Amino acid sequence: MAEHDRPDLIERHGRQERLQHWVVALLFLLAAASGMALFHPALFWLAAVLGGGTWSVILHPFVGLAMALVFARFAAPQWGDNRLLPNDRVWLERLREVIEGRDEHLPEVGKYNAGQKVLYFVMVACVAVLALTGLAIWRRYFAGGLPVGVVRAAALLHALAAFVLVLGAVVHVAAALWVKGAVGAMTRGTVTIGWAWKHHRAWFRQMIRPTGGR
Numbered sequence: 001m002a003e004h005d006r007p008d009l010i011e012r013h014g015r016q017e018r019l020q021h022w023v024v025a026l027l028f029l030l031a032a033a034s035g036m037a038l039f040h041p042a043l044f045w046l047a048a049v050l051g052g053g054t055w056s057v058i059l060h061p062f063v064g065l066a067m068a069l070v071f072a073r074f075a076a077p078q079w080g081d082n083r084l085l086p087n088d089r090v091w092l093e094r095l096r097e098v099i100e101g102r103d104e105h106l107p108e109v110g111k112y113n114a115g116q117k118v119l120y121f122v123m124v125a126c127v128a129v130l131a132l133t134g135l136a137i138w139r140r141y142f143a144g145g146l147p148v149g150v151v152r153a154a155a156l157l158h159a160l161a162a163f164v165l166v167l168g169a170v171v172h173v174a175a176a177l178w179v180k181g182a183v184g185a186m187t188r189g190t191v192t193i194g195w196a197w198k199h200h201r202a203w204f205r206q207m208i209r210p211t212g213g214r
């Protein structure tokens with residue numbers, strides 16, 4: 001039976017969304033590796049990812065900008081699903097139950113839980129700061145026309161935002177691997193009814209309405 005005919009599966013992420021997500025993930029790895037290589041000599045070995053030091057200097061800004069653009073296309077339509085609601089505070093206050101997997105002690109969760117929502121806004125803020133400060137410190141095109149103080153402040157903010165985004169991505173990947181069945185949501189695009197009921201019950205109820213969640 002073709003996967004889309006299986007009555008026990010619900011679509012969570014469409015084809016285009018999944019493609020955008022994995023392009024962002026790949027560009028993120030390339031930008032993060034080449035960025036760290038340029039940040040500190042101890043991490044210079046990572047420059048090999050983009051073909052050496054010179055190529056890292058040339059390509060890092062283009063890879064980063066491409067990541068920011070694809071990320072904007074991917075993340076903008078999800079803004080509404082990530083809006084924080086009163087129940088999200090309760091969810092965050094009961095993190096212990098979350099970690100112990102006692103979802104029945106938590107408020108019903110919509111498409112994304114409060115942890116995912118907070119991380120979403122952290123990622124949006126970091127990518128925006130990285131893109132803006134990255135342009136400001138891009139010597140070849142922009143940095144020359146800006147006061148040196150602005151370029152220095154931008155360089156500092158760029159490194160800070162990169163650090164937070166890398167930490168955020170580590171938490172994101174760990175959470176995706178930890179919640180069994182979550183990775184399939186972004187590879188196949190579907191989750192089981194049981195998974196939706198356990199982890200995102202309010203979203204599940206919305207999806208089984210005759211309008212199919214629309």
Ligand code: HEM
Nearest residue numbers: 024025028078112116117120123169173176182183185186
């Ligand atoms: C190998 C790396 C990655 C893995 C394994 C991964 C895994 C996943 C999975 C499984 C989901 C679906 C979660 C769900 O439907 O509940 C997801 C969603 C998402 N991912 Fe990733 N991801 C990776 C890298 C990234 C990177 C680098 C970014 C951004 C810089 C990112 C941003 C997002 C966002 C914004 C969502 C939507 C969730 C939300 O809006 O709260 N991911 N990811």
